[in-house]
Amino acid sequence: MPTRTRCRWCRPTGLRGRRSIPRRGSMVSDDPKAKEVEMRHVVRKALLGGVILIGVQLGIPIPPAQAAGKYAVILQAGKESHEGMARAVHAFLYAKELKEHGHAVVLIFDGAGTEWAEELSNPESQSKLRPMYEQLKQAGIVEIVCDFCAGAFAVKERLAQRQVPMTAEFAGHPSIAKWVDEGYELVVL
Numbered sequence: 001m002p003t004r005t006r007c008r009w010c011r012p013t014g015l016r017g018r019r020s021i022p023r024r025g026s027m028v029s030d031d032p033k034a035k036e037v038e039m040r041h042v043v044r045k046a047l048l049g050g051v052i053l054i055g056v057q058l059g060i061p062i063p064p065a066q067a068a069g070k071y072a073v074i075l076q077a078g079k080e081s082h083e084g085m086a087r088a089v090h091a092f093l094y095a096k097e098l099k100e101h102g103h104a105v106v107l108i109f110d111g112a113g114t115e116w117a118e119e120l121s122n123p124e125s126q127s128k129l130r131p132m133y134e135q136l137k138q139a140g141i142v143e144i145v146c147d148f149c150a151g152a153f154a155v156k157e158r159l160a161q162r163q164v165p166m167t168a169e170f171a172g173h174p175s176i177a178k179w180v181d182e183g184y185e186l187v188v189l
Helices: 032-057 082-100 111-121 130-138 147-152 156-161 176-181
Strands: 070-075 104-109 142-146 185-188
Touching (some): 070 082, 070 111, 070 176, 082 111, 104 111, 111 142, 111 156, 142 147, 147 156, 176 185
Parallel strands (some): 070 104
């Protein structure tokens, strides 16, 4: 026969085949194993509360739930494939949504992604992404184009003719460390 336990809110349990499951912290039992398990739960709760209290007293900041973040969306996919188009669409969608939610956003065209910068900076472009790109510019999203990669992908001259600024901060590329040092999280597509 099972041991008889009593829950603070229930009738005695342990009747043949039926057992209620009392809430943690509410079981009174003569079973040493049940007492040990209950004591572990009590100690865990107390320790967690103590750790949180010590953290607050030491000045460890608790980040606000809805604090505005900083994001650097890096587009490295080129125009040559369906996948590249999908990555570009999603880079623009992520940048737009983050900006609309009050976050600081930087859009970096790097690697083959410089082909998109060249295509979309062309005022006569028939790309389906052109309207979305214009929305990003109007929203004030900072745009950076890698100088080295623009040359490697043969779009540097056309970008220069359109007066698109190119960045060469670290070995000819935009500095990623600069953005991370400023608190930006990287999203690479």
